[in-house]
Amino acid sequence: MATEILMPKLGLTMTEGTIDEWKKKVGDAVAKGEILFSVETDKLTNDVEAEADGVLLAITVPAGETVACKTVIGWLGAAGEAVPAGSSSAPAEAAPASPEGEGKGAAAAAAAPAAAPARAAGEYVLATPYAKKLAKEKGFDLAQIPATGYKGVVVAKDVESFVPAAAAAAAAPAAVKASPLAEKVAADLGIDLADVKAAHGRVLAEDLLRYIAETREKKTDDAAGEREEVKPMNGMRKAIAKNMLASVQTSPTVTFNLGIDMTEMKRYREQLKAKEIKVSYTDLLVKFVAKALTEFPLLNCSVEDNKIIYKHYVNMGVAVALDSGLLVPNIQDADKKSLTQISAEVKEMAKQAREGKLPPEKLKGGTFTITNLGMYGIESFTPIINQPEVAILGVNTMEDKVVVRNGEMCIRPIMNLSLTADHRVVDGSVAAEFLQRVKSLMENPALILA
């Protein structure tokens, strides 16, 4: 028996998904556990495996389409088996399950008015009462008539302009009527007279001239278009765009910059290295900032409906840049983990993120974020908060700088930190004190044990 293939719900917050790619074609044999298709959510692209052996009978949602979770996207069954009535091979007809279904149906139908509509036998056809009356009078099967009306409904003009397949076939061989001059010019220029619209019955030379002028105009338009290119955003880019805009619209932010003397931290890292414990500055930052966050609950909270939600745990997000965008997986309970645990996790997360294999739960529940642009020599920036968090720490390049210590000039490795905080809950003094505390911890690494 044919079974439905549904758009999976990968995680609690997923409401819709985009088919990234069908790995199998209709008619292909599929083994249980084989990858059937991949889905792009607002966070990730995931491969989805077949749940049973069989043959891919139908694809109802092609690659590139976005539908709600649990929408039927295809059918799996035995070879030669029919797909149950009521399903359909066109995404527009799967509309009821999709929140944007109606609009899309109309757009799809409008884009290809000539194509026979894909409707399953017995499917209810949306049509106006008058269109139904006309179809009945003309003896047309309503199911065969493409819809171009409002909301994808078959309207009277669809019925009036409808040519049944048999009639179209009969009409096709008939030659286009044209004047001898038009025929000659068309032949010389290699124009198909069937493309030329006749103003009065048969195609005249003047119709041909108008056609040539119109096509030339169109070509000019196309040429202008070569200087620009329009590409739809992929799922991750859309998610970033949406989340960044939402963040800016939600949080009134202030960014604070403070230079850290990294002398002691550098030394601390060398000491660990000498004992075969290799950690990055990001790892160290996760550890030290997590400690500071336990002392500043306002930097580790979120805001909802005029309520402040304090988190008694630190899930430290670490921004990972990818070719196609950016992901922020987080280290859960970073405040309770050892430096080596943190280091191992950061490495693993970054690897998974680049390979697109990050488990969805890693992307949820973050309480604070660290984003490092130091490797690009950046000295200061204003990061955007990863909602619903209330602060984000930007890490800049570490550089040897001339500083004054005890009245003497000396050279010290200085690293700037750029903290962006949500002023709804984090006042300037609180943010400054927090940043001070981070500085004090990092300049005196022994304090991490205190």
Place this chain on the structure above:
Amino acid sequence: MRKITFSDATREAMAEEMEKYPEVFVMGEDIARQGGIFGQFKGLPDEFPGRVIDTPISETFIVGGGVGAALGGARPVVDMHFADFIGVCMDEVFNQMAKARYMFGGQAKIPLVLRAPDGLAGGGAAQHSQSVESWFIHIPGIKVVAPSNPYDAKMVLKAAIECDDPVLYFENKVLYKESGEVPEKEDEVPYTIGKARVEREGKDVTIVSYSIGMKNARAAADLLAKDGISAEVVDLITLSPWDKECVLNSVKKTHRLCLVSECVKQGGALAEVAATVAEEGLEYLDAPILRYGAPFTPIPFAPTLEKLYRVYPEDLVKGIKGVL
């Protein structure tokens, strides 16, 4: 042809009917001494001494007294000052005026006209701007009319006065000042209560309205014509009993129906038209019925809010283009 205002047209109708029937008289608030707050009775008291009567501020009496006079053989025209005040004399309207002829088994008749100026007039606010016609089309025994231009104003009022049943005559306050062609008396065509008029022929959509709503209907038809869309405009003129045949015939031709009125859309007078077309002409519809009216809120006083409260021709155009 001569042009006169809506207000003058109603006065002409009154004068001619008073001339013709000695039993016609008028009563209401501020109509004799002041000539009506919109000037619609000016001059009549001098022309017909004793037959234009100022009353105390008592709507209950104005209609109750009118019903009594009608039962006694007179042909009264009573004025409501503002349609909004009919609530005060509701029992006189829907239990007495509307029922008497029926309850007396036809032995009595109520040839009474209740004139009710209505509509948004710019800052009239919640109690002096309403269009309440829909309340009365639900009441058997009353005829409800609402003309949209000076010529109709005159002919409908004359027909209402000559009618042996009570007629509620809604006259829009803004229309009073508007001028329009009105033929000389000898060229007049009498109006038959219950008849609608196809004011403009068209083939793509039927726009039905009445009273001030016709301004929106006409303006929308003009805008649509610029885009090559041909709208048929129907003026209902009488809301009860309304001209079903006229509307259905038009919908059979255009296959689309757009309804517009100034009154609150919910339960508005044209809801009955929409329901009837869905009931009896569904197979002729090639698009959902479009309805335009006021939002479901009291009429705001603030000019900016009153602006938002109104329907505009562009609204109709947008809706109609959406279903073509």
